[in-house]
Amino acid sequence: MYLDKGFGVCKRFILKRLIRPHFDLDEVIKSNPNHKSRIIEWAQKNNKEIRFETACTDENAQIKEFISQVFIDDVPVCFGSGYSKKKAEQNASEKSCELLLDESE
Numbered sequence: 001m002y003l004d005k006g007f008g009v010c011k012r013f014i015l016k017r018l019i020r021p022h023f024d025l026d027e028v029i030k031s032n033p034n035h036k037s038r039i040i041e042w043a044q045k046n047n048k049e050i051r052f053e054t055a056c057t058d059e060n061a062q063i064k065e066f067i068s069q070v071f072i073d074d075v076p077v078c079f080g081s082g083y084s085k086k087k088a089e090q091n092a093s094e095k096s097c098e099l100l101l102d103e104s105e
Contacts, residue, residue, distance in 0.1 A: 035093035039070065042100060048072050052092070054085045068092040072100075 036052075043050035054068040068088035070077045078099060080092025 034090075035097045036089055039093045039096050039100070042097075043072060049074070052089050054088055057081075070096045072096075 082088035
């Protein structure tokens with residue numbers, strides 16, 4: 001189709017026939033798997049200060065496990081753990097989202 005009709009026709013066809021009937025932007029926004037960004041957005045909307053503190057449990061072990069804690073306005077909210085700093089922060093953020101965002105909705 002692209003070779004016969006060109007980019008514009010191909011783009012309109014894909015958007016009209018393939019994407020719009022099977023794609024709901026509001027649903028995609030709600031199902032954001034990045035919990036850290038969700039909790040940061042919540043904090044910014046509610047004028048709260050948020051920070052993450054991450055520590056390694058055993059630096060000499062072959063497999064390091066990290067513990068992360070979410071603080072909102074210097075109050076500890078939740079802990080999370082993971083095998084990388086990012087996963088530990090995501091885990092702590094997920095628990096914080098369940099706690100804070102479900103209460104506010």
